[in-house]
Amino acid sequence: MRCHRARRLLSPYLDGEVDPRRRASLVAHLSGCEACSAELRRLRDQQDALVVGDQVPPLPPDLWGSVLSALDDAERLPWHRRHRARLVQAACVAACVVLGFGAGAALSWRAESVSERVSMGERAMIAEAFDVTAFNDCEVLRCGPR
Amino acid sequence: MASLADSTLMERLAGGDRQALRVLYERHAEFVHRVAYRFLRNEEDARDITQSVFVTIMERAHRWRPEARLTTWIYRIVVNRCIDHRSRASRRRRATVSDGDLEEIPAPEESRPDRVVDRAEQGARLLAAMRELPERQRLALILSRFEEQSYQEVAAALGCSKKSVESLLVRARRSLAKRISRHR
Numbered sequence: 422m423r424c425h426r427a428r429r430l431l432s433p434y435l436d437g438e439v440d441p442r443r444r445a446s447l448v449a450h451l452s453g454c455e456a457c458s459a460e461l462r463r464l465r466d467q468q469d470a471l472v473v474g475d476q477v478p479p480l481p482p483d484l485w486g487s488v489l490s491a492l493d494d495a496e497r498l499p500w501h502r503r504h505r506a507r508l509v510q511a512a513c514v515a516a517c518v519v520l521g522f523g524a525g526a527a528l529s530w531r532a533e534s535v536s537e538r539v540s541m542g543e544r545a546m547i548a549e550a551f552d553v554t555a556f557n558d559c560e561v562l563r564c565g566p567r
Numbered sequence: 568m569a570s571l572a573d574s575t576l577m578e579r580l581a582g583g584d585r586q587a588l589r590v591l592y593e594r595h596a597e598f599v600h601r602v603a604y605r606f607l608r609n610e611e612d613a614r615d616i617t618q619s620v621f622v623t624i625m626e627r628a629h630r631w632r633p634e635a636r637l638t639t640w641i642y643r644i645v646v647n648r649c650i651d652h653r654s655r656a657s658r659r660r661r662a663t664v665s666d667g668d669l670e671e672i673p674a675p676e677e678s679r680p681d682r683v684v685d686r687a688e689q690g691a692r693l694l695a696a697m698r699e700l701p702e703r704q705r706l707a708l709i710l711s712r713f714e715e716q717s718y719q720e721v722a723a724a725l726g727c728s729k730k731s732v733e734s735l736l737v738r739a740r741r742s743l744a745k746r747i748s749r750h751r
Contacts, residue, residue: 431735438718464740467693467747471712474690478610480600480617485592486612488621492585496624520681 422450427457431464569593580628596621598714599645605709607647608698608726616648623648626717635723642710642724650702680732689747696746704739707732 427450433439434447451458568578568590596617615735618742623644631640697705703725710721712733718732725732 429737431682432740433718433733436718436736438733459574463744467740467744468712470686470690471693471697471743473686474692474694475605475713477601477604477688480597481614484596484600484614484617485589487618488588488592491587491618493627495626516606537588 422446424450424454424457427451427454428460431461434461434470443523524544568751574633577628577631577633577637580625581631585625588621591624591637595641598638599641602642602645602709602714603649605713606705607652608694612652616645617651619648620644638722639720639723642716642720643726646724649706651703652682692747693743696743699746700739700742702733702741703727707735710740712734 427447430439430443430447434444439447451461568586571579571587571590572592573591576587576591580591587592598615599620600613603620604610604613607613607616622639624641627644630636638659700708706722706725710716711718716724718729721732722729725735727735
């Protein structure tokens with residue numbers, strides 16, 4: 422095992438999460454590599470120091486009362502406010518669907534109206550300008566006026 | 568009721584039984600509060616998170632499936648609450664830096680007395696450095712190191728793979744070492 426690979430295994434090794442096969446080759450590497458062994462000692466010291474400095478305050482004794490009050494408050498809320506997040510989500514989905522259909526309808530209406538506005542004379546002029554003998558309305562839409 | 572299994576209590580909870588919630592609170596509130604405090608390092612915030620987690624447990628009891636371990640499901644709720652709280656708080660604080668934050672920022676190198684750092688002091692610095700880690704690295708470290716959860720359990724709580732947990736922890740430990748050596 423190379424040092425690069427061994428270094429990556431040091432963290433899971435400290436947590437007891439290295440499988441027996443990899444652990445055996447890591448231990449073999451550590452016994453012959455002073456740099457990786459020093460890194461392991463440093464990581465272990467860091468872990469121990471982290472726990473030494475850690476102090477958690479006790480659970481506040483009145484917290485259960487606050488949980489009950491919060492539950493009462495939640496139950497007193499009208500249905501639409503209790504489920505506001507879900508309602509907003511549903512409204513967003515509905516708005517996207519409506520916008521999607523709206524945009525599709527508007528585009529198809531525009532294509533039709535352009536097609537109606539382009540007279541036969543204009544078609545001939547456009548065909549001449551673009552040096553084509555025939556074109557359809559989609560081409561007119563794609564090219565636009567010069 | 569105190570002797571009932573978590574799964575039975577959850578069934579009762581889904582039917583709106585608050586007494587079942589009381590028993591679950593007595594069993595699990597300690598770790599919920601511990602994780603929230605270690606993540607946020609603020610008593611008031613840890614209290615809010617714990618309260619909100621138990622309200623969520625009551626409201627979503629019907630969604631829990633007995634195949635999943637209850638503690639893993641609760642860890643997942645705590646993790647999501649912590650991340651939500653953190654992003655809301657960082658949005659609020661974007662424009663200002665509070666006095667508490669200023670205390671956290673280490674003094675410039677030249678003004679620091681040249682002295683041997685004892686273990687308790689190193690621990691305090693590590694914990695301060697931990698607050699600067701990205702959320703998921705910090706949560707992985709809290710659950711694995713302090714709560715002694717296996718990588719599999721941490722992965723379930725964070726909603727990622729075991730391999731990702733391993734990688735989060737490697738990066739977290741490297742970042743901590745770098746931050747500490749920078750401030751030495």
